[in-house]
Amino acid sequence: MAHFTKATSVKDWLNQRLAVDTLERVLMSEYWIPKNINFLWAMGMVLAITFALLLVSGIFLLMYYQPSVDLAFDSVNYTIMRDVDFGWLWRHVHGVAASVVFLIIYIHMFTGIYYGSYKKGREMIWISGMLLFVAFSAEAFSGYMLPWGQMSYWAGMVITNLFSGGSLHADGLVEWIRGDYVPAQAFLSRFFMLHVLLIPLAILGLIGLHFGALRIPHVNNQDGEELDFDAEAKKYLAGDKAGSKVIRFANDFISKDMMVVGVYLVFFFYLVFFQYDFAMDPVNFDPADGLKTPAHIYPEWYFLWSYEILRPFSVDVGLIAFAFAQVIFVLLPFLDRSPNAIPASRRGLFSVWFWAMLIDMIVLTAMGKVPPVEPFGTIGFYAAIIFIGLWISLPIITMLEKKA
Amino acid sequence: MKNKEPLILVVVVFFSLLTYYLVEPFAHSTMHPHIESEGFAYNDLPAISKTGDAANGKELVMGAAACIGCHSLSVADVTGPDPVSAAAAYGVNPPDLSNAGVVYDEKFLSALIKNPAHALKVEHKFDENKGQMHPMVAFYGAGGDIDQEVADIVAYLKSIAISQEELTPVIAYENACGRCHAVHYERWTQIGTKPMFKAKQDDLTFDVKVLDYQDSLTKYMGKLPPDLSIYIRSRGAHYIETFMENPQNYLKGTAMPRVGVSAETAEKVIEYLEDSGDAKRHERESIGKNVMIFIVIFAIFAILWKKEVWKELH
Numbered sequence: 001m002a003h004f005t006k007a008t009s010v011k012d013w014l015n016q017r018l019a020v021d022t023l024e025r026v027l028m029s030e031y032w033i034p035k036n037i038n039f040l041w042a043m044g045m046v047l048a049i050t051f052a053l054l055l056v057s058g059i060f061l062l063m064y065y066q067p068s069v070d071l072a073f074d075s076v077n078y079t080i081m082r083d084v085d086f087g088w089l090w091r092h093v094h095g096v097a098a099s100v101v102f103l104i105i106y107i108h109m110f111t112g113i114y115y116g117s118y119k120k121g122r123e124m125i126w127i128s129g130m131l132l133f134v135a136f137s138a139e140a141f142s143g144y145m146l147p148w149g150q151m152s153y154w155a156g157m158v159i160t161n162l163f164s165g166g167s168l169h170a171d172g173l174v175e176w177i178r179g180d181y182v183p184a185q186a187f188l189s190r191f192f193m194l195h196v197l198l199i200p201l202a203i204l205g206l207i208g209l210h211f212g213a214l215r216i217p218h219v220n221n222q223d224g225e226e227l228d229f230d231a232e233a234k235k236y237l238a239g240d241k242a243g244s245k246v247i248r249f250a251n252d253f254i255s256k257d258m259m260v261v262g263v264y265l266v267f268f269f270y271l272v273f274f275q276y277d278f279a280m281d282p283v284n285f286d287p288a289d290g291l292k293t294p295a296h297i298y299p300e301w302y303f304l305w306s307y308e309i310l311r312p313f314s315v316d317v318g319l320i321a322f323a324f325a326q327v328i329f330v331l332l333p334f335l336d337r338s339p340n341a342i343p344a345s346r347r348g349l350f351s352v353w354f355w356a357m358l359i360d361m362i363v364l365t366a367m368g369k370v371p372p373v374e375p376f377g378t379i380g381f382y383a384a385i386i387f388i389g390l391w392i393s394l395p396i397i398t399m400l401e402k403k404a
Numbered sequence: 405m406k407n408k409e410p411l412i413l414v415v416v417v418f419f420s421l422l423t424y425y426l427v428e429p430f431a432h433s434t435m436h437p438h439i440e441s442e443g444f445a446y447n448d449l450p451a452i453s454k455t456g457d458a459a460n461g462k463e464l465v466m467g468a469a470a471c472i473g474c475h476s477l478s479v480a481d482v483t484g485p486d487p488v489s490a491a492a493a494y495g496v497n498p499p500d501l502s503n504a505g506v507v508y509d510e511k512f513l514s515a516l517i518k519n520p521a522h523a524l525k526v527e528h529k530f531d532e533n534k535g536q537m538h539p540m541v542a543f544y545g546a547g548g549d550i551d552q553e554v555a556d557i558v559a560y561l562k563s564i565a566i567s568q569e570e571l572t573p574v575i576a577y578e579n580a581c582g583r584c585h586a587v588h589y590e591r592w593t594q595i596g597t598k599p600m601f602k603a604k605q606d607d608l609t610f611d612v613k614v615l616d617y618q619d620s621l622t623k624y625m626g627k628l629p630p631d632l633s634i635y636i637r638s639r640g641a642h643y644i645e646t647f648m649e650n651p652q653n654y655l656k657g658t659a660m661p662r663v664g665v666s667a668e669t670a671e672k673v674i675e676y677l678e679d680s681g682d683a684k685r686h687e688r689e690s691i692g693k694n695v696m697i698f699i700v701i702f703a704i705f706a707i708l709w710k711k712e713v714w715k716e717l718h
Contacts, residue, residue, distance in 0.1 A: 035717060038409045040416075077634050078589055081684070088684045089691070107416060222408075241716045255706075255713040262703030269699050273692025278428050285638035285681075296435050301427045362419065366426035370434045 028250035034221035042260035057094040067192035072148035099279035102302035119341040121217035142195035149284035224342035304368030312381035338398040444667040456559025468546035495624025505562035512664035524661035576672035589633035634681035
């Protein structure tokens with residue numbers, strides 16, 4: 001057992017028991033971040049803040065939400081929106097944050113792809129990040145079921161139907177997932193549990209893993225430069241702050257993060273109060289009705305690209321393409337065969353690949369929402385083919401890439 | 405080292421806005437055709453040519469035109485059957501005419517009196533040649549100039565109605581929409597506002613009456629017209645306004661009649677639906693402004709802090 005002495009101060013008392021000084025040093029003042037970064041490096045903090053907003057608003061909503069097929073709709077739209085003081089505010093914050101969090105996730109992801117931040121020891125950062133993406137997707141989907149509106153019900157119907165596996169006709173699996181033949185009370189109860197307990201727990205654990213995965217390989221920088229963090233840190237501590245290529249996590253890095261967060265929150269709260277419709281689909285303000293299929297069923301915008309990879313094909317081919325799209329991003333560190341961990345702009349063909357992928361995913365997103373009439377059906381079909389083609393070509397074009 | 409941040413910001417904002425444009429305004433324009441309002445002008449109906457005489461109109465309403473055979477007229481102490489029996493007889497409770505003169509458009513009222521199915525745009529449902537009579541019997545005239553008589557009736561209805569200023573959102577909704585559409589967030593049922601009963605039995609008795617009424621209404625309309633509690637969020641003001649103006653534009657063949665309200669009444673109906681389905685809109689706007697001011701100040705301090713910390717790092 002450690003030797004404890006009479007504490008000289010509260011801090012000393014805590015230090016003996018929790019080593020707060022060491023923690024402060026390891027996690028903040030001597031956690032070294034490259035200086036050569038731009039505002040895209042703040043997306044992690046923006047995501048953390050948005051997740052905190054989701055968590056806090058969710059806790060408030062949970063106090064009045066009723067997970068029952070008879071009461072859910074009115075508990076959201078009457079009790080929370082009209083009866084409870086500021087219930088509308090928590091709901092709008094929650095709904096808008098759930099949508100905006102995906103915008104930031106996509107920016108964060110494409111930043112990682114552009115700067116090669118999934119290579120050379122940073123593979124686990126990428127993989128844990130993609131697991132977080134999966135967990136956030138499940139969280140978003142399960143949350144979308146809870147108001148029990150028309151879109152909740154029919155999106156629940158369509159997505160759970162996917163598990164029948166097309167020609168496999170695994171209808172038993174679909175019924176097992178729903179706990180009924182159609183989405184009903186058992187379905188709502190279990191998605192409620194997933195949304196408020198199991199998936200948030202998984203997300204918290206994965207965030208820990210994601211942060212932990214950063215520790216050894218360190219944060220990447222704008223030019224993919226390999227830094228000697230120990231030497232640069234010594235330079236910084238010796239007083240050459242301007243000459244050192246690294247900065248402290250706190251307050252140096254955090255101050256820049258908070259600047260970006262400040263600007264982001266102006267944008268976020270503008271959406272919450274004045275432009276929230278994009279995050280709260282009007283169709284979901286009609287109560288769930290199993291006898292009335294809405295004219296257009298579409299997922300929220302952040303799922304549209306993968307929905308459009310499913311839609312233009314026949315059932316079985318579509319499901320295979322869909323499954324491919326769901327897992328392929330996780331494999332990026334292994335499909336990229338180039339030894340270069342530098343920005344895409346300096347990687348020749350990969351630069352073309354990057355912008356083609358970005359634009360193709362935006363096209364897929366747009367085509368995933370509009371009805372599958374011509375010319376949208378054809379555009380969507382070719383965009384889906386291009387998506388698959390881009391991934392197949394990735395190992396080849398990166399193998400051809402010369403060492404920089 | 406060149407500062408690339410402005411360029412990066414432009415790229416991020418451009419692709420975000422492009423995606424937004426494609427999944428919101430663009431996608432919705434392909435899914436829902438935009439229908440422009442005619443400003444409740446009812447251009448398909450004949451213009452009014454005669455000036456009515458209210459005194460003569462009163463005699464017609466009370467006598468030869470037989471309006472009060474079916475319609476109550478509470479301002480003149482004319483009562484009709486209770487809503488449940490009325491709906492059992494006609495399918496829907498015929499409206500009390502006390503405020504018809506202010507709720508409905510004058511041109512529409514005149515056309516309605518002469519040919520209800522035509523003015524209401526439900527001729528696909530009520531075709532006299534096939535023996536499908538509209539429950540409201542057309543006025544065939546009382547022996548004089550029919551256009552003059554109709555003008556007199558309308559003049560009388562306008563003379564007894566409350567003024568435009570007195571027309572509240574509640575009165576507008578209850579007259580124009582409330583006999584078919586419940587709004588349970590406002591405790592409105594097709595037979596009136598549901599009182600707060602102390603005894604469970606009274607509560608259930610009221611509910612039974614509502615159910616009886618709804619049964620008749622369902623038979624008459626083909627399906628129970630929807631509860632409009634949060635239609636302002638699910639459809640939006642523009643849709644509801646233009647739908648009221650002419651339901652056939654959106655749902656060809658729907659049993660819902662053209663409502664025939666004036667532009668002012670339509671505005672009041674929208675306000676009622678906002679009070680029901682978007683009750684906290686004023687609070688949202690005022691708090692929104694304050695939060696924006698707060699957060700801009702926060703952002704300014706965050707920027708100043710960063711500049712302070714990074715002074716030594718460059």
